[in-house]
Amino acid sequence: MVSIAAHNKENTSLSLTDIDAISLSLRSSLSGVSVRPKKHQQGTIGIGRAPKHTSYPRRYVSSTKPYARGRNTSVTRAKLASASSSTSSSGKVQRRVKAKPKARPPPLKLDDPAYDLKVMQERVKRARYDPANGDVGQVRMPLKLPFPQIPPIEHVDQEGLRDVPVDYILNKLLPLLPSISTITLAYKPYPQIPHPSPSSFSTRTLALAIPEIMDGRKPEWQAKTRGREPNMCLAIRQRAGEATEGDMVIAVNSLVFASQCSYWNRLISASRLPSPSSTTPSTSASKQATPSETAVSAALPAISEEEGSSFSEESESESEDDSDEYESLEPSPLPPVIKDPRGFLHLPIIPILLPSPPTFHLIHRLLHHPSLPCLPSFLGLSDHSSRQEMLRELGEMDVKALMGKAAVLQGVWKNLCALGIARASVWRQLGEAWSFVTGIIAGHGLLVGGQVRRSEQRGAKSGAEEVAWEWVGMMRERERVAKEEWARGTGMGAQ
Structure with missing residues (x-):
């Protein structure tokens, strides 16, 4: 047995055996060598190593999939195919021929006095009104129909219902x-x-x-x-x-x-x-x-x-x-x-x-069908017509046809007053129908007079004014589109 004296930090001596000395010597010689970790044995529980944390998006981090290396994506393949197609069979690189730019359409000539005169003549033609009786003068129409005071029904004068x-x-x-x-x-x-x-x-x-x-x-x-x-x-x-x-x-x-x-x-x-006189039948056929x-x-x-x-x-x-x-x-x-x-x-x-x-x-219809809207029937339109559809259909009419609609509405107003029908919904819809007709008639006058921009006025505006300016805007947009198509057709014909 070999005795080796060793001193610790307290300078105390220890007696080591041969085995202890050999173990200490091996441990000192292998202190710079890292020990390989043990492999995970099958049948044991473990979740593996966590991936390396990074704050970069995934596209900047190299893929850890086994097939990532040497894999050609669709974009890479497309680039390779484009490069190979540009190379000729002789190995010379061909230059790409740039496509010719598309020919621009000629500029629109929107300032044409002849076309503007034609548009104005069409406006005047549609706004012209010749009364059937031949009276020439200014026609005055109220923007709103008056609502008379109608008394309530006192009783029904029938037997058993009084x-x-x-x-x-x-x-x-x-x-x-x-x-x-x-x-x-x-x-x-x-x-x-x-x-x-x-x-x-x-x-x-x-x-x-x-x-x-x-x-x-x-x-x-x-x-x-x-x-x-x-x-x-x-x-x-x-x-x-x-x-x-x-x-x-x-x-x-x-x-x-x-x-x-x-x-x-x-x-x-x-x-x-x-x-005093008795009732005798009249012989007049009229x-x-x-x-x-x-x-x-x-x-x-x-x-x-x-x-x-x-x-x-x-x-x-x-x-x-x-x-x-x-x-x-x-x-x-x-x-x-x-x-x-x-x-x-x-x-x-x-x-x-x-x-x-x-x-x-x-x-007769509004009395027997109170649940149906009477606004379209007053204007002679379909019962399911929306506001835009009514505005569009009435906007296609000239002033003469619109005056006929106004005469119908005036007749309905007179009959309502004569019979004493006080239903609020009927009078409201009659007022809306009147606003449609008078508003579009006023819109014809605005177009003929060249007043196409709405002036800033304070205060509440009537329904007829709203309809008039809405219709004027719609007609101005239609005329603008028609003028562009005409100018484009003229430019193509000049070529």
């Missing part, structure tokens, strides 16, 4: 209004069918029937019409007393009008006021009712009016002055509604004098 609130009657009637309209318009007049009672009612009644259910045919249809039949015929004429194009005879259910028209009772009572396009009518015998019931020779103001005198008189009773065995309804004829008979079909 003490029932009008709102209650109307709420119960609303779901039935479309079917009432369909059934009443299905009745056709048969003036050749005599009245089954004595001849005293022969000139004051009219026979009507639905052709499909006459003589007891289709009893299921008869069941559907029960309670929705008409109970009177309206002989609608103009207040001037002359037969006009819109005169008509139409079967109606009076409850529909009595529950929605404030002046209904006064109108039908005035037509039945007593007079006073017969003519067929209407929208209401049920036919060639009918002449309808005579009693002298006290005529408003044809009196103005509207005069008729209002004499209202007290009319109220003091008792109207004559209506002939009863009779249904004969063949299925004909014999209804009383009530003469009604309205300011505008040709527009009565619009009144």
Whole structure:
């Protein structure tokens, strides 16, 4: 045993054996050699080494995938293919031929006096209005339609309904209004069918029937019409007393009008006021009712009016002055509604004098279809037309056609006032329709006058002003596009 003296830092001596000395010597000689880590044995748990952390994006870090080295991406292959295609078979590099730049279109000549004159002539042509009566002068139209004060409906003057609130009657009637309209318009007049009672009612009644259910045919249809039949015929004429194009005879259910028209009772009572002279049929063919396009009518015998019931020779103001005198008189009773065995309804004829008979079909529609919008029907457009579609369709019309639309709206306004229809939605939509028509008419004047830029004005603007400037902007944009196309075509022709 070899004894080796070793001194520690406290200078204490230790006695080492041979094995300890050899181990210490090996440890000292191998102190600079790193020991290889043990391999991970199969079957043991381990998650491996974490990847090296870097803050650079992934595209700047070399890939650790085994196939990354020597892999050609699609971009690299495309570059190699482009380089190989530019090299000829002889090995010489060919130069790429630059493509010729596209020929630019010639500059547009937008300042052409001849074209501008043509555009102005077209504007004047569309804005020209020649009245049918030949009157030459300035036409003045209000930007807004006045809304008259219409009193509420006091009661429905029908048996059993005088003490029932009008709102209650109307709420119960609303779901039935479309079917009432369909059934009443299905009745056709048969003036050749005599009245089954004595001849005293022969000139004051009219026979009507639905052709499909006459003589007891289709009893299921008869069941559907029960309670929705008409109970009177309206002989609608103009207040001037002359037969006009819109005169008509139409079967109606009076409850529909009595529950929605404030002046209904006064109108039908005035037509039945007593007079000294008896009712005699008129022989003038010009006073017969003519067929209407929208209401049920036919060639009918002449309808005579009693002298006290005529408003044809009196103005509207005069008729209002004499209202007290009319109220003091008792109207004559209506002939009863009779249904004969063949299925004909014999209804009383009530003469009604309205300011505008040709527009009565619009009144009939809005009373029987309150849920449908009446703005498009006032303008003669589709029920599903949007605001832009209405503006575009009306914008295609000239001033003459627009004045015809304005005349229709004026007739509707007069009939609403005469009947006393106070529904707010109807008046609002009538005002919008009037704004469309008057606004586009004013827009034609702005284009002809060269006023194409809107002046800055303070305060609220009417609906007609908004429509006018919107339409002017639309037309100016259309003219600009048309002028560019014309100039482009002229430039191509010059080449």
